Amino acid sequence: MISAEHLTKYYGDFAAVRDLTFTIEDGHVYGFLGPNGAGKSTTMNIMTGCLSATSGRVTIDGHDIFEEPKEAKKQIGYLPEQPPLYLTETPEEYLRFVGEAKGLKKAELADQLETVLLQTGTAGVRNRRIGELSKGYRQRVGIAQALLGNPRVIILDEPTVGLDPIQILEIRDLIRELGKNHTVLFSSHILSEVQAICDRILILSHGRLIAMGDAESLEQTLLTPGEIALIADAGIEETRAALVPLAENGLLSEDGMLPYSLNPQEDGRTRAVLRLTRDQNADDLCRALFFAFSGAGIALLELTPKKASLEDIFLELTEDRKEESAS
Amino acid sequence: MTAVLRHELRLYFHSLTAYIFGALLLAFTGIGAMLYNIQAAVSNFEFVLSFGSFVFVIIVPILTMRVIAEERRQKTDQLLYSLPVTTTQVVLGKYLALLTVYLLPLCVISLYPLIFSQFGDVYLLTSYGSLFAFFLMGAAFLAVGVFLSSLTDNQGFAAGIGIVVILLNYYSVALSEYVSATAIGSAAALFVLFLALGVLVRCLTGNEALGWGVCLVLMAAVTAAYLFSPASFEGLLPKIMAALSLFERFSAFVNGVFDLTAIVYYASVIIFFLFLTVQSLEKRRYA
Structure with missing residues (x-):
């Protein structure tokens, strides 16, 4: 378990990370999501002891990363944004060095070396110079390095950046595989990637943690209310009249609780968009709408509940902050 | 290791x-x-x-x-x-x-x-x-x-x-024969040396105050020593240069x-x- 408490990091006057507090539980795949410059790499560098925080602290299984670095670092495998590889070495030589530095004994090292080479699919290139390898393979060697010593937590900083689509899929599969035996924390600025791999998401923006949770609960709790779009086979006045009972039931009102807009279409139909408030259930409202219109004898040609996607949340959250920090 | x-x-x-x-x-x-x-x-x-x-x-x-x-x-x-x-x-x-x-x-x-x-x-x-x-x-x-x-x-x-x-x-050592051996010359050279040391300390620690502090304290010490006994500064610079070699x-x-x-x-x-x-x-x- 990793816990970060009130992490703050200043570069000169610039605050890269501000008052970050979170816990990483064992056995999950965590995604660190945020636009470029949000403080993802800085946070990861602090968590792995590569960088000191201006204030706040990180503990790994109770070991402070700066006060007991040896114990803490043994629990972590880290792949920085640029894989830290020595280009003149072969993957095998390189991994041997990392394994030795992590304190693995001879037999143990030979054993783990074979395991991680197989696990990351780099066994075929073990004796080629790293400088000759493609970016995808270099990334794999970087991940293999993080896996040595069998750490509980694997931290990967933007592991798919700069890879081709096939390589990206392979690396994602690999991360998913790793998630079965390790706690994985990886960063990305691509939402769909995080959504595809992670079961917990942390969203960072401008150095602050602005949301944390699993994908569904993020959608449910943070979600800007969704919308329901409908097209009624009637003019604008009739449509408005049909909506009146809903307003009377408290489901709908024009004064803010549930705003809606009506637009007459060219063919005599009316298009309405109703925005849901946070505590409203889209299904309930759809049901009410259906009966309201059928009671008024108006056919509904279209009734579409629109859920806001995580993409919308991401954009909205990160953009809000932009305005905030600009003001 | x-x-x-x-x-x-x-x-x-x-x-x-x-x-x-x-x-x-x-x-x-x-x-x-x-x-x-x-x-x-x-x-x-x-x-x-x-x-x-x-x-x-x-x-x-x-x-x-x-x-x-x-x-x-x-x-x-x-x-x-x-x-x-x-x-x-x-x-x-x-x-x-x-x-x-x-x-x-x-x-x-x-x-x-x-x-x-x-x-x-x-x-x-x-x-x-x-x-x-x-x-x-x-x-x-x-x-x-x-x-x-x-x-x-x-x-x-x-x-x-x-x-x-x-x-x-x-x-x-060869150069030390050409530098000033007078007391005031040596004191001036020490000042320059301490200034350089101050810059180095500032670079290494990133702490402006510490850099200046080290530099000024050393300079003050040299000034005091110079006022106390100017004679001991005679030929000091060549000696230091030879000693550092x-x-x-x-x-x-x-x-x-x-x-x-x-x-x-x-x-x-x-x-x-x-x-x-x-x-x-x-x-x-x-x-």
Whole structure:
């Protein structure tokens, strides 16, 4: 378990990370999501002891990363944004060095070396110079390095950046595989990637943690209310009249609780968009709408509940902050 | 530490640096041995080492320029920071690897006096005493080189500064005869030296106040000492320049004196610069 408490990091006057507090539980795949410059790499560098925080602290299984670095670092495998590889070495030589530095004994090292080479699919290139390898393979060697010593937590900083689509899929599969035996924390600025791999998401923006949770609960709790779009086979006045009972039931009102807009279409139909408030259930409202219109004898040609996607949340959250920090 | 040591050695022997270093060192001492021991038929091997010591100006920067600068440029330093090894272990591992690369050609050189002794009278004690001092002097320069490499991520810059520093050290005794020996001149030179020291402290700690503090306290001390006893400043600057010269210390061994203070001096230089290197690396973490 990793816990970060009130992490703050200043570069000169610039605050890269501000008052970050979170816990990483064992056995999950965590995604660190945020636009470029949000403080993802800085946070990861602090968590792995590569960088000191201006204030706040990180503990790994109770070991402070700066006060007991040896114990803490043994629990972590880290792949920085640029894989830290020595280009003149072969993957095998390189991994041997990392394994030795992590304190693995001879037999143990030979054993783990074979395991991680197989696990990351780099066994075929073990004796080629790293400088000759493609970016995808270099990334794999970087991940293999993080896996040595069998750490509980694997931290990967933007592991798919700069890879081709096939390589990206392979690396994602690999991360998913790793998630079965390790706690994985990886960063990305691509939402769909995080959504595809992670079961917990942390969203960072401008150095602050602005949301944390699993994908569904993020959608449910943070979600800007969704919308329901409908097209009624009637003019604008009739449509408005049909909506009146809903307003009377408290489901709908024009004064803010549930705003809606009506637009007459060219063919005599009316298009309405109703925005849901946070505590409203889209299904309930759809049901009410259906009966309201059928009671008024108006056919509904279209009734579409629109859920806001995580993409919308991401954009909205990160953009809000932009305005905030600009003001 | 042994992991870092083994890894560094592999890197040196994968690339040409170890071979170029060894070849140049052997070539210079070889030329020296030919000139002194064979052509001039002098039986003192220590003169060869004295002649060959100039080679440090070139080969030490070649060997040390990449040692930390390249890690920084390739971002492999992040790996070292995230591994469960301390910065001291990393620096020591790297330094021991350098010493190993340096010792290999010295082992070859150590055979020369024995070979020559087959053909005449060679005073082996001074030969090997000088060789030992030669090793320590080189080791001290290597420590300086490691520190310079830790200041930048540009190998060329590290090498350039390294050449300048060792060259100045080589000529400092010769130059000391031309600098002002007056009391006021020495005091002024000390002021400049402390200013430079202040800048260095500021660079290493990133702390403006500390840099100025060190500089001003030292300057105040010099001013007080100067007012108290101006006579003690007479000829101080040339003395300091001679004292700072690592080459000058070596000449005592060449003259047949096994100078213990010089050995302590070399050891202090090594420890001091390795300590600074560790601080320089640690500081980057607090950037």
